Amino acid sequence: MEYTVQKLGRLAGVSTRTLRFYDEIGILKPARINSSGYRIYGQKEVDRLQQILFYRELGVSLDRIKQIVTDPSFNGADALKEHREQLLDKRKQLDLLISNVEKTIALYEGRITMTDKEKFEGFKQKLMEDNENKYGKEIREKYGDDVVDKSNEKLMNMTQEQHEAAARLVAEMTSTLAEAFKTGDPAGELAQKAAELHKQWLMFYWSEYSKEGHAGLAQMYVDDERFTAHYDAEQPGTAAFLRDAIHIYTSMKK
Amino acid sequence: MEYTVQKLGRLAGVSTRTLRFYDEIGILKPARINSSGYRIYGQKEVDRLQQILFYRELGVSLDRIKQIVTDPSFNGADALKEHREQLLDKRKQLDLLISNVEKTIALYEGRITMTDKEKFEGFKQKLMEDNENKYGKEIREKYGDDVVDKSNEKLMNMTQEQHEAAARLVAEMTSTLAEAFKTGDPAGELAQKAAELHKQWLMFYWSEYSKEGHAGLAQMYVDDERFTAHYDAEQPGTAAFLRDAIHIYTSMKK
DNA sequence: ATTGACCTTCACGTAACGTAAAGGTGTAGC
DNA sequence: GCTACACCTTTACGTTACGTGAAGGTCAAT
Structure with missing residues (x-):
């Protein structure tokens, strides 16, 4: 029985890329190459692949597997x-x-x-x-x-105090932001207060404030889905709203 | 206090490459670049690096650490x-x-x-x-x-029988090889018997024999230190001796 | 002749750097 | 001023085991 890459791959449950890679690193060479340059595998190669996959499932590295299948004396314990x-x-x-x-x-x-x-x-x-x-x-x-x-x-x-103070700030910012979001106006008073609180909370961790840094972080809330998910958890759209509020906040402050 | 890459590296116990890499992926940028293009770090960066290393020790990926240190809201649990x-x-x-x-x-x-x-x-x-x-x-x-x-x-x-038969062959080959090694002659009768046994044992695992394959494997016993270590375990030089014996064996057989 | 399912060889991306290579900078000693 | 020597820079390949295209040739059926 002879196999091309895909046939052997389906039989053994590996991708064609894997077989080409195994060929490349010399761990499993095809029995022959046909006139069109196709890799042709035989029964011998099927057996060897089974052996390779057996060790692979045990988490052995391909480097080590190469020794094992190349020289049966390494087959052992x-x-x-x-x-x-x-x-x-x-x-x-x-x-x-x-x-x-x-x-x-x-x-x-x-x-x-x-x-x-x-x-x-x-x-x-x-x-x-x-x-x-x-x-x-x-x-x-x-x-x-x-x-x-x-x-x-x-x-x-x-210290515990610092931690608690920051936590309080975050809580206040979060609730202010939620209120502001209902108004729908990122330039409004509430939204700007949220932006200010956000800044204050940041200052707890950043030792230096910059408008650019603040604005950049706000943009990331929208660009990076992991941040977005965090801020949108309660109310979808909150991340974008906060970004808008902060962009307005940072461009007004000089 | 200001630090160059090496100074900061020594302080925190990381390589200069690591600091340049952290700069590259945007996880820790220097405070400024001096007129010669040198990276200059300040206290703020020292603190941030400590935080990074703290999470790194907990096995957190740099990607995730980046979120944590970039936005403190991810700092938490x-x-x-x-x-x-x-x-x-x-x-x-x-x-x-x-x-x-x-x-x-x-x-x-x-x-x-x-x-x-x-x-x-x-x-x-x-x-x-x-x-x-x-x-x-x-x-x-x-x-x-x-x-x-x-x-x-x-x-x-x-099956158990196969396994035992192969094990017996290996044992015989090993002892014959040890005897042959003492004679010092890879072309001698004993050495050639060892080569023949080696072939028989190989046939247990290879479904097809080729002189080239056999000779190539023998060469690898010398080229790859891991194989060498295996065969030289009892007597240094055995791997090279076996290779010589097999090369003689394979070139004489047609 | 054209489609569609195959096959081929590059070649980049992944994680977190290590390790040169090639070349500029700073300072101490002569 | 010149030379060491220790420092800095960027560029780029190697690590593991492939995934994922891209660009292009092959084969059988329509």
């Missing part, structure tokens, strides 16, 4: 054992990441202690210590103490 | 929550992979039931069933039953 070690390593790192992400979420959400400053500080302290134990040593060795300390200091400095 | 979901998904897939790799290793090694054909077959059956339950449905839907059945059939056809 050795390659897979090494691969297993890599996977276990990967999982370990992944678990660490997940643990840190979850701690950070808890910290942001304040689920646990946002209302209790003492505990809050203690929690951040704990997050820092955990990280310190897990990979702080490596990083300290690599980059020196100052970097790590500075990074930790930064985390500590984002 | 939302981005991280989505990120956590992705990480959990990843871990699930990783666990599946590890489980399959471990089963395959056990199968290859025969640790469990290699000496008991019934159990062996049962084990392979179990591996197949497990895979079937985990993602067989998807694959069957995607590619049709024939592909999956064919793949499974292939696994079942690799």
